[in-house]
Amino acid sequence: MATYVRQQEIRHRIGPAGRFQLKVTDGDVRIRPAEGDEVRLRATFEIGAGSDEEADRVLDIARLIVSSGDSYLDVQAPGDGQLGGLTQALGLPDRSTLRRWITGSPRVELSVDVEAPAGCELRIDTVSGDLVVHGMRGEQRYNTVSGDQYLTEIGGSVRSNSVSGDGTLRADGPIRVRAESVSGDLSITSPRLEELRLTTVSGDLEIEGELAQGELARSGEHRIESVSGDLLFGLIGSATFDVRGISTDIQAEMAHRLEGRMDRRRVVIGTGEPTIVFSSMSGDVVVRNPRRLERKVASQSAPEATGATQSTAEKAPMSEEAIEVLRALERGEIDVEEASRRLGERSSDA
Incomplete structure (x- = not known):
């Protein structure tokens, strides 16, 4: 069985502050800022199949589903509703077998690369995949299950939910x-x-x-x-x-x-x-x-x-009594307030 690479490209203008939503399963997602007000998405499918024709049939079923409007773009992986009724086309016995065939590793491996306006509203949901986001500045919501989140050079506001995965945020x-x-x-x-x-x-x-x-x-x-x-x-x-x-x-x-x-x-x-x-x-x-x-x-x-x-250089060397007060503070025998009081008394005496 060979591995066939197929791609799906999606482009849609949402404006500088529009909404982009993505929901995928068993796939890594990478997002970075785009120039302009257009979302550009490229989904790469690595399909294990016996022929080009078989790979194309799998791609037709695994394609991401798109919904769009003047200021939004929603993209999601096919769910049970889209998988139903397709078993006959692939010669499979039932829906559960089809689902295992499409989503099971290494039958189909998915990765998604996205460029979106930096200030847009992001809503990202992933299952069994890592999420990498760089340079986004708007309102962001990330939900991941069984995958790590790695967010860098982030601004704006972030709401994150993670199950069975580490999260890293660098603003x-x-x-x-x-x-x-x-x-x-x-x-x-x-x-x-x-x-x-x-x-x-x-x-x-x-x-x-x-x-x-x-x-x-x-x-x-x-x-x-x-x-x-x-x-x-x-x-x-x-x-x-x-x-x-x-x-x-x-x-x-x-x-x-x-x-x-x-x-x-x-x-x-x-x-x-x-x-x-x-x-x-x-x-x-x-x-x-x-x-x-x-x-x-x-x-x-x-x-x-x-x-x-420069100011310290002009002052006289610290006395032994003052040094002892600082040592007591370091050992935890006195607190900062008490140390300040004692040092103030010694300064007045001098």
Whole structure:
């Protein structure tokens, strides 16, 4: 049996802010921004068949189904409704056998490449396939089952649902994120998170960025709920982590203040604004300085650092008493507030 390659191309204008919807099963999907207001889709079918004629018959059944209008394009793989009544054409005994024949690996392997307006509304649903999206900026909704999501240089707003797959989101500007994940890890990096609402079951979270506050944060607070996953947060700026969970450990690499009781603790960093609520049955929290965004943060703070170095050089060397206060702070024997008070007293005495 040989492998025959067939392609289906779809083109349709939806405008710069129109809607594109895609639903496929057993296929990888790649999406990138297009120039202009037209969606261009190419579906590639690798068909295992005994002849060109047989491959063409399979293609006729496996073709994606198109529905379109002035400002939208909907594309989906054939479902049971389209498969019914075709068994006789292929000489197969029943519908279930036909379905196994078309979707079973390696009989037909599907991959879909899409170019769409960067600001359009995206609605993507995939089963048993990976999703790769680059450079989209509009309202985006991604639903995947048994496949990974990999989103890069994303902007706008993202709603993501994932089952049995990992998710990676890399934004190069402000973004709003709402995501739900079951049996998969989730990694999000953005210079500024204007909205963050995450729910995970049996998966770890790695977040990095600055949390918007005040009017920029739609609800006034950001929220993460986890059943058994840990949270690793690379924080830019300030925040208060409101941690709710009896079996939850908290660690912070930077200076902070710890408040509250065992089942509800607050880790206050910097000014303490905004607030992010983390609820978990058994997940731990680690707050650290950013890793992926550290170069950008360093370049933004470089002038201030230079000024601080010049100012420090003019001052007298730090006393042994002041060094001992800082060492006590590092060991966790005192908090930042107490260290500031002691250093202030020694400065006044001097």
